[in-house]
Amino acid sequence: xxxxxxxxxxxxxxxxxxxxxxxxxxxxxxxxxxxxxxxxxxxxxxxxxxxxxxxxxxxxxxxxxxxxxxxxxxxxxxxxxxxxxxxxxxxxxxxxxxxxxxxxxxxxxxxxxxxxxxxxxxxxxxxxxxxxxxxxxxxxxxxxxxxxxxxxxxxxxxxxxxxxxxxxxxxxxxxxxxxxxxxxxxxxxxxxxxxxxxxxxxxxxxxxxxxxxxxxxxxxxxxxxxxxxxxxxxxxxxxxxxxxxxxxxxxxxxxxxxxxxxxxxxxxxxxxxxxxxxxxxxxxxxxxxxxxxxxxxxxxxxxxxxxxxxxxxxxxxxxxxxxxxxxxxxxxxxxxxxxxxxxxxxxxxxxxxxxxxxxxxxxxxxxxxxxxxxxxxxxxxxxxxxxxxxxxxxxxxxxxxxxxxxxxxxxxxxxxxxxxxxxxxxxxxxxxxxxxxxxxxxxxxxxxxxxxxxxx
Amino acid sequence: xxxxxxxxxxxxxxxxxxxxxxxxxxxxxxxxxxxxxxxxxxxxxxxxxxxxxxxxxxxxxxxxxxxxxxxxxxxxxxxxxxxxxxxxxxxxxxxxxxxxxxxxxxxxxxxxxxxxxxxxxxxxxxxxxxxxxxxxxxxxxxxxxxxxxxxxxxxxxxxxxxxxxxxxxxxxxxxxxxxxxxxxxxxxxxxxxxxxxxxxxxxxxxxxxxxxxxxxxxxxxxxxxxxxxxxxxxxxxxxxxxxxxxxxxxxxxxxxxxxxxxxxxxxxxxxxxxxxxxxxxxxxxxxxxxxxxxxxxxxxxxxxxxxxxxxxxxxxxxxxxxxxxxxxxxxxxxxxxxxxxxxxxxxxxxxxxxxxxxxxxxxxxxxxxxxxxxxxxxxxxxxxxxxxxxxxxxxxxxxxxxxxxxxxxxxxxxxxxxxxxxxxxxxxxxxxxxxxxxxxxxxxxxxxxxxxxxxx
Numbered sequence: 001x002x003x004x005x006x007x008x009x010x011x012x013x014x015x016x017x018x019x020x021x022x023x024x025x026x027x028x029x030x031x032x033x034x035x036x037x038x039x040x041x042x043x044x045x046x047x048x049x050x051x052x053x054x055x056x057x058x059x060x061x062x063x064x065x066x067x068x069x070x071x072x073x074x075x076x077x078x079x080x081x082x083x084x085x086x087x088x089x090x091x092x093x094x095x096x097x098x099x100x101x102x103x104x105x106x107x108x109x110x111x112x113x114x115x116x117x118x119x120x121x122x123x124x125x126x127x128x129x130x131x132x133x134x135x136x137x138x139x140x141x142x143x144x145x146x147x148x149x150x151x152x153x154x155x156x157x158x159x160x161x162x163x164x165x166x167x168x169x170x171x172x173x174x175x176x177x178x179x180x181x182x183x184x185x186x187x188x189x190x191x192x193x194x195x196x197x198x199x200x201x202x203x204x205x206x207x208x209x210x211x212x213x214x215x216x217x218x219x220x221x222x223x224x225x226x227x228x229x230x231x232x233x234x235x236x237x238x239x240x241x242x243x244x245x246x247x248x249x250x251x252x253x254x255x256x257x258x259x260x261x262x263x264x265x266x267x268x269x270x271x272x273x274x275x276x277x278x279x280x281x282x283x284x285x286x287x288x289x290x291x292x293x294x295x296x297x298x299x300x301x302x303x304x305x306x307x308x309x310x311x312x313x314x315x316x317x318x319x320x321x322x323x324x325x326x327x328x329x330x331x332x333x334x335x336x337x338x339x340x341x342x343x344x345x346x347x348x349x350x351x352x353x354x355x356x357x358x359x360x361x362x363x364x365x366x367x368x369x370x371x372x373x374x375x376x377x378x379x380x381x382x383x384x385x386x387x388x389x390x391x392x393x394x395x396x397x398x399x400x401x402x403x404x405x406x407x408x409x410x411x412x413x414x415x416x417x418x419x420x421x422x423x424x425x426x427x428x429x430x431x432x433x434x435x436x437x438x439x440x441x442x443x444x445x446x447x448x449x450x451x452x453x454x455x456x
Numbered sequence: 457x458x459x460x461x462x463x464x465x466x467x468x469x470x471x472x473x474x475x476x477x478x479x480x481x482x483x484x485x486x487x488x489x490x491x492x493x494x495x496x497x498x499x500x501x502x503x504x505x506x507x508x509x510x511x512x513x514x515x516x517x518x519x520x521x522x523x524x525x526x527x528x529x530x531x532x533x534x535x536x537x538x539x540x541x542x543x544x545x546x547x548x549x550x551x552x553x554x555x556x557x558x559x560x561x562x563x564x565x566x567x568x569x570x571x572x573x574x575x576x577x578x579x580x581x582x583x584x585x586x587x588x589x590x591x592x593x594x595x596x597x598x599x600x601x602x603x604x605x606x607x608x609x610x611x612x613x614x615x616x617x618x619x620x621x622x623x624x625x626x627x628x629x630x631x632x633x634x635x636x637x638x639x640x641x642x643x644x645x646x647x648x649x650x651x652x653x654x655x656x657x658x659x660x661x662x663x664x665x666x667x668x669x670x671x672x673x674x675x676x677x678x679x680x681x682x683x684x685x686x687x688x689x690x691x692x693x694x695x696x697x698x699x700x701x702x703x704x705x706x707x708x709x710x711x712x713x714x715x716x717x718x719x720x721x722x723x724x725x726x727x728x729x730x731x732x733x734x735x736x737x738x739x740x741x742x743x744x745x746x747x748x749x750x751x752x753x754x755x756x757x758x759x760x761x762x763x764x765x766x767x768x769x770x771x772x773x774x775x776x777x778x779x780x781x782x783x784x785x786x787x788x789x790x791x792x793x794x795x796x797x798x799x800x801x802x803x804x805x806x807x808x809x810x811x812x813x814x815x816x817x818x819x820x821x822x823x824x825x826x827x828x829x830x831x832x833x834x835x836x837x838x839x840x841x842x843x844x845x846x847x848x849x850x851x852x853x854x855x856x857x858x859x860x861x862x863x864x865x866x867x868x869x870x871x872x873x874x875x876x877x878x879x880x881x882x883x884x885x886x887x888x889x890x891x892x893x894x895x896x897x898x899x900x901x902x903x904x905x906x907x908x909x910x911x912x
Contacts, residue, residue, distance in 0.1 A: 031770035092772060098667070156770045183673075198674060201771045208734020211554070214885040215651060215758045216856025217639075218733075220697065220750035221788055223740040227759045234690020237683065239809035241676065277674075281668020282811040284679040293678035302671045303683045306773050309761030310782055314487035314612045315657045315819050316547060317784055318760050318885055321772055326766055330675055353695035355738040363771050400672025401773075429670045429774055436514065 003388060005134040005448040009441050010211065016130055017108075019049075020440065021209065023088075024106040029401050030066055030089035030156045039152050042088040043067045046150050049126070053133040054141075055148060066152030070171075073132075073146045076325040079455050080377070081145035083174035083414070085404055086125020086181065087154035090117035091429045098431035106311045111437050119426040124149060124180035127421065127440065131447035137450075143455035148173055151404070154181075157201060157364030158403050165404070168418040176377035177224030177408045178450075182398050182420030185266060187436070190446075192378065192386035193418035195296065195397030196405055198331030200340060203361045204229060205324045206308075213319040223325040223355030226309040232358060233325055235351055237301045241285040241294075243329075245347040248299060248340060253333045263292040266394060277425060296397035299340075300330040327360075337365040349433045366403030371415040375383035377454060381417040384450040388442055406454065419446065459844060461904040465897050472586055473564075475505075476896065478564040479544075479578050480571040480686070486522055486545035486612045495608050498544040499523045501705075502606050504583070508591040510597075522608030526627075529588075535911050537601035538574030538832070539630035539870070541860055542581020542637065543610035543680040546573035547885045554887035555750030567893050574891035575882040580636035581894065582604060583877065587903035594904075599911035600713060603630055607860075609865040610637075613657060613820025614859050622867045632833035633864045634906075636899065638854050638876030641722060643892070646841035648834065649874035651752065651853030652861055654787030654824040656796060659802065659817045660685060661780045662764075665904045681779040682765040688814060689781055691807050693757045697741040697750075699785075701803040704755060704796060709789045711753045719748040722850060733881060752853035755796075756786040783816075786855060793821040815835030827871040833910065837873040840906040844898055875902065 009016070028042035029035040043060050046069045051058045055071035066089060074081070093116045101107040106115035113123065128148070137141045149172065151161040165172060182193040208225035209218075220239035237243050270291060274283055285294040308323030310316035329340060345360050352358045369377060373395050382393035398418075405416045421443040429431045465472070484498035485491040499516050502525045507514045511527035522545060530537070549559035549572045557563040562571035569579060584604070591598045605628065606619040621628060638649040656811040664681035665674070693699050726747060730739055741750040766772035766777030785796060801816050808814045827834060829851050838849035854874075861872045883889045 023698045031768065031772065033769065092766075093766065095668075128497050156774075181619050199672070199773070201773070204831075210890075211883070212551075212886045213734065214856065215756070215760065215784060216655070216786065216854065217880075217884065218751060219756035219758050219784075219855055220754050221729075221741045221747045222734045223736050223738070224758060227689070229691070230686050230759055230762070231690045231695055233683070234687045237687070239687055271533060273677075278669065278678045278811075280664050280679050280811040281813065283677045284809065284811050285677050291677045295674060296677050300671070300675035302675050302680060302773075302775060303686055303765070303773060304671065305682060305765030305767040305776065306686070306762045307767035309759070310548075311761040311763035311780070312487065312548065313489065315782065315784075316487060316611075316760060316885065317655070317657070317758075319758060320761065324767070326771065328671060328675075328771075330672065353740065355734075356734040357737065389491070398672065399675055400670060424673075427667065428673065429772065430668045 003445050003449060004138055005445050008134040008137050009444055013441065020123060020126050021106045024117055025104055025124060028089050028152065029092050030153055031092055039066045039089060043069050046088050049129050052149055053129050053142055054136050055132065055146065063164065068161060068164055069150040071148040073142055075141065075143045076143060076455070079144045080175040081147060082451065082454065083147045083149060083172060083177040083408070084128045084361040085149055085177055086128060086423040087121045087151045088125070089120065089152040091155050095431060100432055108437065112434040113437055114432060114434045115340045116433050118433055119422040120179045120428040120433065121154065123440055124421055124443065125179055125442035127447055128178065130444045131448045131451065134444055134448045135451060142451060144451050147172060159364065161404060162339055162407055165407045169411055170222055172412055174412065174414055176414055179402060179405060179416050179418050180420055181402055181425050182418050183422035183426065184420060185394055185396055187423055188389050188394040189391055190389045191420065192382055192385065192393055192395055193420060194198060194373050196368060196402050197399050198335065198337060198366045199401035200329045200331065200337055200365045201363045202327045203324055203325050203363060205322070205351065205359045205361065206356045207322055208355060209319060209321050212321050215317040215319045215399045217314070218319055222319050223353065224319045225322045225356060228353050229306065229323045229325055229358065230355060230357030232348065232351055233303050236347065240287060241392045243301045245343050251335050251339065252299060256268050262395065263290065295399040297332050298331055299335060304328065304330050321327045330401070331368045333368045333370055335368065337367050338441045341365060366372050366401060369406040369409060375415045377415060377417055380453045381419055381450050384453050385419060385446050388446040418451065459905060460594055460908065461901050464590040464593050465900055469897065475560045476582050477581060479582060481560055482575055483560045484545050484608065484909060485548050486609055487548055492691045494532055495522045495545065495571045499525050499608055502544050505585050506604055509585050510592050511588065511602065518595055519620065521616045523618060524620055525606040527604040529598055531597065532599060532601045533910070535600045536631040537603065538907065538910065539603045539605060539633040541579045541605050541633055541635045541863070542584060543607045544581070545611050546576070546578065547611050551887060556888055564893065568890040569883040569893055569909065570888060570890045572656045572889055574883040574889055575878040576889065577610065577637045579896055580877055580899065583636055583785065583899035584634065585904055590900055590904045591907060598907060600907050603628060615820065617860060621863045623801045625867055628868055630868065630870055632870055634873040635858060635861060635872050635874050636784040636876055638874045639878035639880050640876060641850055641852055643879055645846050645847055645877065648841065648849055648851055649854045649876060650829050650839055650851050651826045652824060652858050653855050654791065654793060654822045655857035656785045656787065656793055656821045657819045658783045659780055659819060660783050661778070661817065663778055663813045664811060665775060665777050668777050671773040671775045674775055678775050679809065681812060682776045683816065684809050684812030685762065685779045685781055687809060687862050688804065688807055689759050692803065696743060699755060699757045701799050703799045707791050707795065708755060711892045718851065719746065751855040753788050755788055755791060758784050760784065786857070787824045789824045789826055791824065793823050797821060799886045822857060823862055825862040825865060833873055834871060836909045837875055837906050840909050841875060841902050844902040844905055874899065888903040
């Protein structure tokens with residue numbers, strides 16, 4: 001079908017790309033203190049962008065952490081209000097040596113934009129801004145009321161926005177939220193995500209001897225913080241992927257048979273997934289569950305890294321005094337983060353070996369979220385998405401976490417349209433992250449079309 | 457009793473200290489490539505020192521790694537030949553922030569010399585040089601024939617000297633070796649070490665997915681190199697300290713009842729050892745074995761550190777593609793390193809979870825060593841040591857490894873007198889390593905006295 005915004009996209013292709021490249025060049029890594037200035041630059045870039053496309057009340061709002069950017073346009077009485085969310089912060093780019101081109105020098109290669117944050121989430125959130133510009137160019141004004149709330153802490157737990165939302169319910173009141181921070185199931189297959197796993201991110205810090213000891217002199221009698229932690233972590237999940245923390249599966253709600261049936265209709269080749277996406281010799285995980293089930297609807301326990309002891313070149317025979325592991329647990333409906341944190345701490349207490357103390361600190365915690373696919377905004381979004389890509393929209397879940405979707409549901413009482421334009425092999429959080437150029441342009445068409453249909 | 461070298465030490469106290477400080481200022485860290493120049497400077501320092509005290513044929517011998525320093529003096533026909541060994545390299549000083557004074561700025565505090573390498577082994581090996589100087593000052597010449605062989609790779613496995621010794625049997629032929637690289641059982645208690653554990657140092661490198669993956673999208677299905685390694689390492693030893701590698705204890709020779717009985721006579725307070733030396737809340741290790749037994753006569757499995765994944769500030773939700781652990785196994789009589797390496801590799805192969813490959817690389821391997829306390833040189837050393845400190849000499853083992861002692865036994869057929877002047881709380885390999893100043897001076901007296909008695 002003819003899409004109203006097609007001429008706008010066709011006439012502005014290069015400029016739309018140049019602007020995004022400018023955004024991607026800002027190394028707004030939220031987790032590293034040395035990038036604080038870049039975070040500010042990214043917030044400024046977003047604020048200017050919102051102003052330039054005609055949003056009003058543009059404000060960079062200071063927080064305890066990185067600033068939020070807010071803007072609105074509320075001159076469509078009687079029409080729905082859409083709250084657009086995105087994040088301008090990105091993951092650290094390391095290991096740098098594995099990038100083909102530099103992470104903050106965006107490069108077009110084989111039809112994709114290679115850069116840290118290209119898909120997660122700068123490229124996708126910028127689509128929303130450019131859709132507003134397209135609508136102004138087409139109609140002189142947006143057909144719906146709009147609010148934008150863009151954060152800079154998504155990759156570090158989103159603490160500030162999690163505080164901001166419940167404290168600003170009136171300011172943020174809307175009919176539906178729009179988030180583009182997920183992936184399409186496969187190229188050209190319009191996909192709405194209706195479920196997200198929650199996430200508890202922790203640091204487990206082990207303390208053993210008062211100081212590092214010589215493993216020859218003390219080995220056999222002195223406890224090691226590194227081994228104590230390794231032994232504890234190793235007990236938390238078995239080799240078959242089953243978490244061994246008592247009670248952790250108690251509240252897990254199994255997906256409805258209809259949803260499981262719909263997953264079976266999705267094209268999926270486990271061998272190809274293993275070879276092309278994961279790239280190992282075998283998948284891991286719980287026996288008797290499909291890959292969709294394991295990655296979308298089952299909790300996980302992951303160890304992201306372990307610091308402490310000696311890891312340099314060569315040999316050092318030390319019994320380390322301290323060690324810290326980064327640990328996360330993905331949550332599914334209806335697991336309660338507080339309950340799980342308690343279960344984890346009980347497990348740690350009960351299983352830490354003699355001579356070792358382990359403190360399990362929580363860096364962030366958010367529950368899983370589901371949205372109802374029969375909500376009007378979801379149906380309209382599915383139609384708009386389908387019309388742009390010429391294929392039926394499929395409904396999937398994501399194993400990742402977008403805590404804000406849960407916050408919008410809980411505090412504002414609204415569903416979120418998770419209309420994502422990423423692709424499964426975009427390499428989020430990995431070296432050589434990319435974003436499909438065609439999806440950038442089609443994304444602008446799809447969001448424009450969604451807003452038009454929502455106003456109809 | 458009157459000791460012949462006492463006036464020499466008394467008259468040269470400050471100079472003897474200044475010279476050692478100069479040596480300790482050289483950061484000859486053998487494991488770090490950036491210290492290659494310092495290693496050379498340390499070898500030069502040793503060579504000059506040997507020349508200055510009248511040794512002949514002084515040579516810095518290039519190797520595949522760090523240079524060996526050789527010297528001899530062979531003009532005492534009919535008298536025994538002593539092969540003096542030491543090492544001029546030191547452990548890395550990290551964690552730097554825990555040092556009270558800088559590791560390579562030696563400082564005298566509370567009667568001890570604080571510096572990396574002060575006890576291990578620069579301070580102790582320098583005693584041998586200064587004993588030769590004392591003998592020349594007293595008698596114009598040493599009473600025994602002397603060979604010196606000083607290495608720069610002791611802290612990185614001693615590969616070059618391990619090759620050099622069997623290839624230079626005639627050059628190194630001697631009646632006894634002298635090594636000062638162990639500790640006295642307690643202050644003022646002359647102690648000869650008659651047993652050393654062996655050491656296998658390994659890197660276990662795990663490979664999982666082809667690239668780092670997002671733990672939200674892939675968690676539950678994709679194997680993690682970090683968790684795969686953690687889980688494997690956790691299975692290698694139980695929380696009670698018992699190694700779970702099949703066959704590993706098969707060849708362990710229990711110490712003779714008489715030796716175990718002598719250990720029971722050593723003053724030892726387990727509570728004080730726990731509180732003052734180890735500094736944790738409980739000891740670890742095999743039930744039913746004493747601390748001496750566990751640290752001297754039982755094999756150990758230690759994990760020194762684990763690199764890979766994310767360990768920076770904050771949160772990164774990554775499933776790591778690679779991870780490497782530093783692992784060591786201490787060996788006791790009569791364990792064969794090759795057999796144990798095979799057992800370890802079989803264990804790794806049998807216990808690595810699906811989707812993960814683990815390569816177990818050997819960085820160094822040396823068996824345990826025992827010397828016969830009834831050998832004349834050992835008896836003479838015990839007498840000399842006792843006469844300097846005014847207390848009977850005790851015979852102990854050490855849980856550490858001095859591979860060269862085994863090499864001297866195997867290739868040269870000679871026993872080694874392990875006359876150590878360190879103290880148990882010297883903090884070898886740890887921040888704030890120290891060496892008792894009084895033991896430095898008394899060490900010069902003791903080695904001088906040993907040479908004199910050996911010639912008698």
